Amino acid sequence: MARASVEVLAWWVPLVALQMLLIGSVSRPELAVAAAGALLAALAARAVRVAAGARLGGTAGWAHALLSWPGALVADTWRLARAVVRTLRGHRVVGRFVTVRWREGTGPAWAGGLLSTTPGAYVVDQGPERAALVHALPGGAGSLETALTTGGRG
Incomplete structure (x- = not known):
């Protein structure tokens, strides 16, 4: 209670x-x-x-991820603004779905929530074996995604 x-x-x-x-x-x-x-x-x-049945999960790497968040927010906002300008100029900008794997000891609940607070990536689904389906802006992984995941995108 x-x-x-x-x-x-x-x-x-x-x-x-x-x-x-x-x-x-x-x-x-x-x-x-x-x-x-x-x-x-x-x-x-x-x-x-x-x-x-959600729970916090492991807290490994949370300090590094939180320190990466402000820079990732600025960088991803810039990437989003560039994508909007390109779209307004008639170019087609398409995000894509990628599968990422959380680092060992990282709680999927808080990591997915934190990653989704930036415009560069949004966690759509948490899968089995520490995997998550993420919708991401075009381009590579941002600093926050790198801090939270094993680095590979599928």
């Missing part, structure tokens, strides 16, 4: 904070609605995680 409460609280706090950032001025009624809505969302997030 304590772990469930901690998990719900871990969802609730950032959800309330996000709501507070999104509203103009904070009043008691708005705070009450934000707290109640965030509680419902936190309970739903926990229920979905439990139903899916």
